[in-house]
Amino acid sequence: MGTRADLITLRGVSAVGHHGVLDFERREGQPFVVDAVLECDFADAASSDDLVKTASYADIAERITQIVSGEPVNLIETLAVRIAEMILSEFAAIASAEVTVHKPKAPIAVPFDDVAVTVFRGR
Incomplete structure (x- = not known):
């Protein structure tokens, strides 16, 4: 993202998904949590106070949960890229998207708090 950009930030968008390479992950599902930092020039929206000139964070959050x-x-990397590409293709006001997908219940044999991947896509 460029310096001094206007940003929409969504943190902790959660949904149950059936992603993973193991059979039980596909069968049982588990929670996934998504953070998105989206670059969007607010100048026109702010001067007109018009939602149409920005991107609705409620609509973006809803679409994220639909994808999750x-x-x-198989991979949360694939999931993160799909989310970032959807945001750019469906929300014209968004110039770039940094998307982090967390998989807090990943099948890891040692104690851990979280595992996540982050992707960045821009126009």
Whole structure:
């Protein structure tokens, strides 16, 4: 993201998904948590006080949960890229998207708090 950019930040968007390479992950599902930092020039929206000139964070959050709870993928890397690409393709006001997908219940044999991947996509 460029310096001094206007940002929309969504943290902790949660949904149950069936992503993973192990059979039980696909069968049982587990929570996934998504953070998105989105670059969007607010000048026109702020001067007109018009939602149409920005991107609705409520709509973005809803679409994120649809993707998380939708078609299963093996890798959270794939999930993160799909989310970032959806944001750019469906929300014209967004110039770039940094998307982090957390998998807090990943099948890891040692104690851990979280595992996550982050992708960045821009126009």
